[in-house]
Every structure is written in structure tokens, then in C-alpha cells.
Amino acid sequence: MSYVIPAPLDRSAPVLIAGRGGLVGSALWSYFLDEGFTNLLGPRSGELDLRDRAATHEWFRTHRPRYVVDAAAKVGGIVANATYPYDFISDNLRIQVNLMDAALRAGVERFLFLGSACIYPKLTAQPITESALMTGYLEESNEAYAVAKIAGVFQIEAARHQHGVAWISAMPTNLYGPGDNFSRQNSHVFPALIRRYVEAADAGVESVTNWGTGTPTREFLHSRDMAAGALFLLENYDGDEPVNIGVGEDLPLSDLAQRIAAAAGFTGRTEWDASRPDGTPRRLMDVSRIRELGWRPTISLDEGIAEVVAWFRANHESIREH
Numbered sequence: 635m636s637y638v639i640p641a642p643l644d645r646s647a648p649v650l651i652a653g654r655g656g657l658v659g660s661a662l663w664s665y666f667l668d669e670g671f672t673n674l675l676g677p678r679s680g681e682l683d684l685r686d687r688a689a690t691h692e693w694f695r696t697h698r699p700r701y702v703v704d705a706a707a708k709v710g711g712i713v714a715n716a717t718y719p720y721d722f723i724s725d726n727l728r729i730q731v732n733l734m735d736a737a738l739r740a741g742v743e744r745f746l747f748l749g750s751a752c753i754y755p756k757l758t759a760q761p762i763t764e765s766a767l768m769t770g771y772l773e774e775s776n777e778a779y780a781v782a783k784i785a786g787v788f789q790i791e792a793a794r795h796q797h798g799v800a801w802i803s804a805m806p807t808n809l810y811g812p813g814d815n816f817s818r819q820n821s822h823v824f825p826a827l828i829r830r831y832v833e834a835a836d837a838g839v840e841s842v843t844n845w846g847t848g849t850p851t852r853e854f855l856h857s858r859d860m861a862a863g864a865l866f867l868l869e870n871y872d873g874d875e876p877v878n879i880g881v882g883e884d885l886p887l888s889d890l891a892q893r894i895a896a897a898a899g900f901t902g903r904t905e906w907d908a909s910r911p912d913g914t915p916r917r918l919m920d921v922s923r924i925r926e927l928g929w930r931p932t933i934s935l936d937e938g939i940a941e942v943v944a945w946f947r948a949n950h951e952s953i954r955e956h
Contacts, residue, residue: 641869643701643744645670650699652676652684652733653706657814657857658748658806662703665861675699685728687735694736701744702737703864704730704786712775712845712911714820719778726782734789738797744868745801747790749783749876751917752776753805761882761920764805764875773914791874800872804864807880807919810938811857812945816953823887824854827894828939828946835900836947842895842902845910848888853881853918856938859931866929880919881931893936897943 643649649666653659654676663676675697682693684706708725715722730747737745754762755770767787772780790803810824821829827844834842863879871877891904921930946953 643671643865643869646672647700648673648675648697650675650697650702652702652704652729655679656705656707656709657809657811658705658860660813661811661857661861662705662864665858665865669865684732685725687728687732690732691736691739694740694742698740699737699742701868702733702742703746703748703868704733705748706730706733707779707783709779709815709822710820711822711826712913715776715779722776723778723782726779727785730782730786730789734786734793738793738799743800745790745793745799746864746868747786747801747803748864749787749803749805750780751805751807751878751880751919752780752914753783753787754917756914760916761918762878763920764878764923767876775911775913787876790876794874802867802871802873803876804867805876805878805919806860806863807853807855807878808917809857809860810854810942812942813857814942816946823852824890825942825946827891828898828942831891831895831898831900832943832946832950834902835895835898840902841905842900843905843907844887844891845907846887846912847908848891848906849886850912850914851884851886851916851918852890853884854890854935854938855879855881855931856933859933863924863929863931866927867924870927870929877923877927878919878921879924880921881935882919882921882925884916884918885935893939894943897936897939 651659651662654663655678706729754766756773758766787803790801793799793801814825815821816825816829
């Protein structure tokens with residue numbers, strides 16, 4: 635079977651945003667609403683456990699989405715990945731296999747699988763092109779998660795080749811935004827720094843200690859820009875290879891910490907614990923492909939930091955702790 639790519643997508647058609655409750659899913663939900671979609675579907679994990687194959691197939695039989703954006707995943711930072719590698723690979727494989735199998739059986743027209751920049755080798759040429767996939771060893775600290783996401787990319791490609799579906803995959807760079815996971819144990823570097831500096835500033839402490847050396851570089855994309863890029867690809871791209879969604883610029887984590895400290899109003903010292911892991915030395919996405927298609931982000935890093943600092947302060951008492 636094959637499909638004609640709708641451009642633009644039918645705003646009245648049912649759209650499943652899988653993983654609606656997370657940072658990525660909530661940004662997609664908000665952005666798609668703003669773009670005029672009127673039939674969004676986003677069952678929470680309490681309503682539908684995507685690891686449950688029978689329940690997932692039954693949900694698709696009942697609701698028949700025309701389009702699917704897969705933002706559902708078990709995610710976490712270095713500590714969580716190192717502590718629960720089996721959970722990360724098992725849960726993520728089951729989620730994406732169940733979603734794709736059910737979507738294929740239900741005749742889903744457009745499926746966007748969202749992976750992660752961590753699927754690329756730990757040591758590879760920078761900026762990282764899509765063709766770097768599977769050309770070297772992964773970063774050990776999130777290897778289990780990355781392996782699951784790589785499997786998802788290849789499953790999309792296999793579905794295209796075997797079944798003729800117009801399904802695609804995209805690899806967002808490091809994301810941040812309102813509604814992130816600010817857990818003290820399982821958060822990624824951006825929300826961890828936000829929490830650390832806001833709480834330090836509000837408590838009037840004299841110093842903050844961060845993990846590692848501060849020298850690794852990362853790029854950061856606002857979750858709303860990611861959502862805009864996702865919709866753009868659904869309406870403008872149909873190909874086997876994944877497409878990077880990023881900013882195309884990176885900065886040392888020490889610089890990021892300084893910017894967050896300033897936005898939080900922290901005036902004390904920042905120290906770095908070099909006995910803690912740094913992770914991948916550099917991860918910068920090559921965004922040539924999506925730029926050639928005609929898309930680029932619009933939210934500056936400083937603007938985004940200020941927004942997330944304000945959001946964290948306003949929601950401090952009710953933030954996620956898992």
C-alpha cells in the first residue's frame with residue numbers, strides 16, 4: 635500500500651500524540667492545537683499503557699487515528715540510565731513496537747517516530763550528520779536507551795520498504811522547556827541546572843557544585859521549536875533517512891551554567907566535580923537537511939532559559955519528582 639502525503643495535514647483528522655504527558659508530548663499537543671488541529675488524541679499512561687500490546691491494539695481499533703507522532707518513551711539522565719539499563723531498553727522497545735504494529739494494522743497514514751541525538755556514536759565527526767548512524771560505539775552512559783531508539787529508526791525504514799507507508803523518523807537534539815522533568819535523581823542536565831540554581835538563589839547559598847568538568851558542549855532546542863519542526867517534517871518530508879531537528883550551534887556546559895545562574899539571580903560560586911562523568915565530549919547536530927527543506931528554530935537560548943526559570947519558580951511545588 636502507499637499513501638499520498640497530505641500537505642498540509644487535515645486539521646480535522648484524528649491525531650495521536652503518544653507520550654502527551656512528557657516534555658515533548660505536551661509541547662506537540664500545545665503547538666498542534668495552536669496550528670488548528672481539532673481532533674487530538676493523547677491518552678495518559680494511566681489510561682493506556684503502551685507497553686501492553688493487547689491494550690494498544692484495542693485502543694487503535696477503537697480510535698482509528700489517521701496520523702501518529704510517537705513521543706512516548708522512558709527517559710532520564712546519566713544516573714537513571716546507568717541504574718536502570720534493562721528498564722530503558724525493555725520499556726522503550728515495547729512502546730515503539732506496539733505503537734508501530736498497531737498503527738500499521740490500523741492503516742495510519744503518517745507516522746513520525748521521534749528518536750534522540752544519543753543514537754549517534756560517542757566519537758564522530760561534528761556536526762553530526764544523519765549518515766553517522768551506526769558508524770561507531772555509543773556513549774556508555776545511555777547505551778540502552780540509544781539502542782532502543784536505533785531499533786525504532788530501522789523499524790520505520792522497514793515499514794516503508796515492506797508496506798509502502800509514508801512513515802518517517804526525526805532526531806531532535808537536546809530539548810528543554812516548560813513542563814520538563816526536574817527530578818533530583820532522573821533529570822537531564824538542563825532542568826537539573828535550572829533547579830539547582832533557582833533553589834540556590836532563593837536559599838541564598840554561597841556555592842553550587844555541578845557534575846563533571848563543564849567542558850562538554852551541547853546544543854539545546856526549545857520544545858516548542860521541536861514541535862514546529864515535527865509538524866514541518868510531517869508536511870514536507872518523505873524519506874527513509876531520519877532528519878535531525880536542532881539549532882546548529884552548541885556551547886560548553888560551563889557557559890550554560892553561567893547563563894542559567896544569571897537568569898536565576900544566583901551570585902555565588904560555581905564549582906565542578908571532575909570525579910563525576912562528563913558524558914559525550916561534544917554533540918552538535920548537522921541541521922543542513924531540515925534547513926534545506928525550509929525550516930529553522932525561532933526561540934533563542936537566553937529567551938528560553940528565562941521562560942523555564944520563571945516556569946519553574948511558578949510551579950515549584952507541583953513539579954514532577956520521578
